[in-house]
Amino acid sequence: MNELDPLLGYLCLAALLFTCGVVCMATKRNAIGVLIGVELVLNGANVNFVAFSRYHPNFQVEGMIFALFVIVMAAGEAAIALAIVLNFYNNHSTVDVDSADELKG
Amino acid sequence: MDDLHPYMFWLIAPLTGLCAIATVITQNIVRSATWLLFTLAGTSSIFFLLGADLVGAIQLLVYVGGTMVLVIFGVMLTAQGPFITMKTSGAEWAISIVAGIMLFAVLGFGATHYVRSSAERAKETVPENPKDSRNSTTIGQGLLGVPVGPSDPKMPSQTIHYLLPFEIVSVHLLVVLIGAAYLARTKRRKEEEAAP
Numbered sequence: 001m002n003e004l005d006p007l008l009g010y011l012c013l014a015a016l017l018f019t020c021g022v023v024c025m026a027t028k029r030n031a032i033g034v035l036i037g038v039e040l041v042l043n044g045a046n047v048n049f050v051a052f053s054r055y056h057p058n059f060q061v062e063g064m065i066f067a068l069f070v071i072v073m074a075a076g077e078a079a080i081a082l083a084i085v086l087n088f089y090n091n092h093s094t095v096d097v098d099s100a101d102e103l104k105g
Numbered sequence: 106m107d108d109l110h111p112y113m114f115w116l117i118a119p120l121t122g123l124c125a126i127a128t129v130i131t132q133n134i135v136r137s138a139t140w141l142l143f144t145l146a147g148t149s150s151i152f153f154l155l156g157a158d159l160v161g162a163i164q165l166l167v168y169v170g171g172t173m174v175l176v177i178f179g180v181m182l183t184a185q186g187p188f189i190t191m192k193t194s195g196a197e198w199a200i201s202i203v204a205g206i207m208l209f210a211v212l213g214f215g216a217t218h219y220v221r222s223s224a225e226r227a228k229e230t231v232p233e234n235p236k237d238s239r240n241s242t243t244i245g246q247g248l249l250g251v252p253v254g255p256s257d258p259k260m261p262s263q264t265i266h267y268l269l270p271f272e273i274v275s276v277h278l279l280v281v282l283i284g285a286a287y288l289a290r291t292k293r294r295k296e297e298e299a300a301p
Contacts, residue, residue, distance in 0.1 A: 011216035
C-alpha cells in the first residue's frame with residue numbers, strides 16, 4: 001500500500017461531516033434539529049478550509065481567516081435562527097417544521 | 106510530532122465521524138445536541154492537529170462555549186413532551202440515507218480526484234512544515250490591514266488584506282444582536298389586548 005496523502009483523510013472527514021449535516025437537515029422534524037444540521041455542514045466546510053491552509057501553499061493564511069469568518073457567521077446565524085424558532089414556538093406552540101406551512105401557495 | 110500525526114488523525118477523525126453520525130441517527134433532541142457538542146470538540150482537536158492553534162481555540166470558545174449554549178437553551182425552552190422525540194417515518198429515512206450515501210460518494214470521488222491530480226504538482230512546492238507564516242500574529246495583522254498571503258506573480262504590486270471583511274463582520278454581529286433581541290422578545294402587550 002502506497003503512502004496515503006494526509007490531505008485525503010481530512011477531505012473525507014469533511015465530506016462525512018457535510019453529508020451528516022445534510023441528512024440531519026432532511027430527516028429532523030424538530031426545528032432545532034435542522035439548526036444542528038446546519039452547524040454540522042458549516043463544520044465540514046471549516047475542516048476543508050483549515051486542511052487546505054495546511055497542505056496548499058497558496059492558501060496558508062487565507063484558509064484560517066476564512067475559517068474564522070465562517071465561525072463568526074455561524075454564531076450569528078445560530079442566534080437569529082433560535083430567535084425565529086422561539087418566536088414560532090410562542091405563536092404556534094410547536095417546533096415541528098412540517099406545521100410551518102402558512103406561506104405555502 | 107510528525108511521526109505521531111497519522112496515528113493521532115486515525116484516533117480523532119473516526120471518533121468525530123462517529124459522533125456526527127450519532128447526531129443524525131438519534132431521535133432524542135437532547136441527545137442530538139450532546140452528540141453535536143462532542144462533534145464540535147473533535148473538530149477543534151482536528152484543528153489543533155492541523156497546526157491551526159488560533160482557529161482551534163476560537164472553535165472551542167465560540168462554538169463549544171457560545172453556539173452550543175444557544176442551542177441547548179433552545180432545546181430547554183422548547184423541549185416539552187412530544188417535541189423531545191419526534192419520529193421520522195421509515196420511508197423518509199430510506200430516501201435520506203440513499204441521498205446521503207450518494208452525496209458522500211460524489212464528495213469522496215471529487216476529493217480523491219483532486220488529491221490524485223495535484224499530487225505531483227504539490228510535492229514540489231509544498232514545504233514540509235509551513236509553520237512560518239501560519240501563526241496567529243500573521244492572522245491578526247491580516248485582519249488589521251497588513252498585506253499577508255502570497256503575492257501574485259502576475260501582479261506583484263497587488264496586496265491582500267482582510268480589513269474590510271473584518272469590519273463588515275463586526276457590523277454584521279451588531280445587526281444580529283439587535284435582530285435577535287427584537288425577534289425573541291416577549292410580546293406581552295398583544296396578549297393583554299387579546300385577553301379581555
